[in-house]
Amino acid sequence: MALAAAASSVGVASVALLLLLIANASASDASLEGRRALPGRETIHLEPIVFAERKAIVGSSPWRRSAEETPPPPANNSLVLAAGRTHRSDPSAKLTMYGGGWNISETHYWASVGYTGFPLFLLAVVWFVGFGAVMLVISCCWCCCCFCRDRTDRYSPTSFKTSLILLVILTIATIVGCLVLNAGQQAFHASTINTVDYVVGQGNLTVDNLRNFAGSLAAAKNIGVEQIFLPVDVQRKIDAVEEKLNSSANEFSTRIVHNSDKIKNVVDKMQYYLMAVGVIMFGLAVLGLMFSVLGLQFLVSLLVIAGWVLVTVTLMMAGVFVLLHNVVGDTCVAMDEWVTHPQDHTALDDILPCVDVATANESMHRSEEVTAQLVALVNNVIVNISNRDFPPGLEPLYFNQSGPRMPVLCNPFKPDMSQRQCAPGEVDFSTASGEWKKFQCQATGPAGKELCTTAGRVTPAAYNQMTAAASISRGLYEYGPFLMQLQDCTFVRETFSSISVNNCPGLRHYSRIVYDGLVVMSGSVMLSIVCWMVHTRQRRRRARSG
Incomplete structure (x- = not known):
């Protein structure tokens, strides 16, 4: 149950991380642009500066829509971002091809990108159900036939040696997968934190500029030379602008801190669960080899059950990271395309802090x-x-x-x-x-x-x-x-360009490494479980025949 909870938490954490990263961190993302905070769309009325508030999905399932629905076509005057990369099958629309481009507020987008992890999710289900059924059949046969087993079952040296060699190879492969996973998750964690810190820094820079600008206006109101001051109507306008500037800067600063803490908390939890799974799988592989070689049949049986569950969890986590890897890639491509069309209407309008002209x-x-x-x-x-x-x-x-x-x-x-x-x-x-x-x-x-x-x-x-x-x-x-x-939107474009050049390659590469480590690890342990059972059986036959 703990492992299942860990897998679920990692899945939620991964998706949440993506939404928050896109969202905050351009964090203001860019510049001031104060990237809007989750969970709803609001507007920070800054008169004279207005920041549109970010919109994100909270608590909605990518598959919630009926399969009878079809993806709505984009508006004629809108630019579809990452159209080629997001051209995928949409299971919520009878597996028709999704054509709405990058749009995290669109459930059909999430359905299509989630479908990229479907093979691993399906494999996890097939493994869990199929191997569970096999273990159930073996247990029933053993219980029913334990007194009438064919005592002429002969020991096969070839099977014994082959299973032992495969066990060693698969154990080494599992260890390699654990090392790859550990290196990938550490690099992914560091890259994500660096991206968040950069976005937060850009946001704080904008907040400081807003506050300094408001301070300059306030100082101008009080300036007088030889008892001559600015006109009263100008002073009133300055008061109104100063109040709204400071209010917006304070609210935006609070959201920067809140979103930064939330992202880092999610990333830290994801790192913890990945490390835990890696350590457990490493120990499982080593103990499985040791117990099989020693012929400890009862302990091997316990490890087989544990491995059955762990492989399912690991495959599910690998599917989540396929989704995460693809969403990160889609987002980076969308940012690249938006940078060249900042004034066009796009799906990024809901989360970008461009100021109303x-x-x-x-x-x-x-x-x-x-x-x-x-x-x-x-x-x-x-x-x-x-x-x-x-x-x-x-x-x-x-x-x-x-x-x-x-x-x-x-x-x-x-x-x-x-x-x-x-x-x-x-x-x-x-x-x-x-x-x-x-x-x-x-x-x-x-x-x-x-x-x-x-x-x-x-x-x-x-x-x-x-x-x-x-x-x-x-x-x-x-x-x-x-x-x-x-x-x-120059500030936003510069921030997005910097993220695209300096952060996106690392995020895509390291999320892929984590995925590869999970796949290698789960595949090796999956085959190791079979070899544990075969080798233990051959060792028992050898002892009986000897």
Whole structure:
């Protein structure tokens, strides 16, 4: 029962791992893209940035639909991902060929990919029922005929030696299968964890960028130069955007941690069960050889029963890993194809965190608007206060400013928010602090009523306010590429491309190694069980005839 439970847990863990990996980890997968969290489709309304929430299957069986149903054709305006690779027989549609492509929200996809493991599942059932029936017949015959056995049964040296040689060979093969399984499961575990960590890192990077961007907007709201601040309506817009940005970042960060922990928990359990099966099968093969050679018939009989169950469990696990191997391969191919068609409607839309174009544009516009208004605020002070010579008595406009005129700050945007080049005499964000420092005077007096005691166009307090405004403007301006990446899914494409190049080959290769190890191990033990019975019988006949 424990072994059966282990097999069931591994099956569930394998499928769950796949769903979570696709899902989280692009994890934000990519970029911000905060990969949506299981189990339902939600929307993180981030105004100005909206993240669609991931959708995954929870608790649904790939074979739940009636066999009378047929796979729905994809929408005319949608791109079918991995169409060639997923062209498989669909048992839920009378074994017709599935043509919907990669789509983890489609039960027909799961039915078709699950059918790839059908030969191993069928072999496991046939082995369990067939060998169980054989053991039952042998037991009945032994019980009924134990007093009337033909005492003339002769010992066959050829059978004895052949069975012993085969036992040694099969035991070695089982050990090799165990070693292959152990190496494969360790590599698969490490590769999966690395993929998850990469996706989580990309998600955390996006969360940090969102929070920093929100912080820059909040700082811009509070910036003032010579008692001049941003318009009230702009400050209200900043408050609304900041709240939604921080709320979305906090929720997404929580989901990253939750999904990461869930995936790693599943992977760790899968590794535990695979190691347990490998160790048990190794011990079974060695003990079977030892007990057969020693002629311990009762213990061999117990091992035969244990091996009968274990081989069934191992074959079922191999079938699960065939499914897992194919789903990983399908997903990697789907990601490759999506990278070249990011704006097309695909099945990945349910789990990809691409930002809605309209809301992304609004976010960028707000960033550009605040940047331009901060520059205008600073330049208004420079042109209308610092660079003008007021007579004494017009405080606070007069603070004894004198000397050469200060350069204004370069506005990187035209009135229509298109890019503009800096004009001669303007300073950009990177040089403003150093250039304006040359025009700072020494001043005395209380804060807000300082008077220059040396030549200069700006007091130390006003200089600090101007440089702070320029720094905030620069920060907002430099978030433009980040917001653009959210808009056109560049961040997601880069993350998917990296996973495809750096992680997919390993995941496919190591899942195949695990499958190979399970098949070799189960096949060797299956044949070993027969050899145990034959060799033990021949040893008993040899002892009786001798």
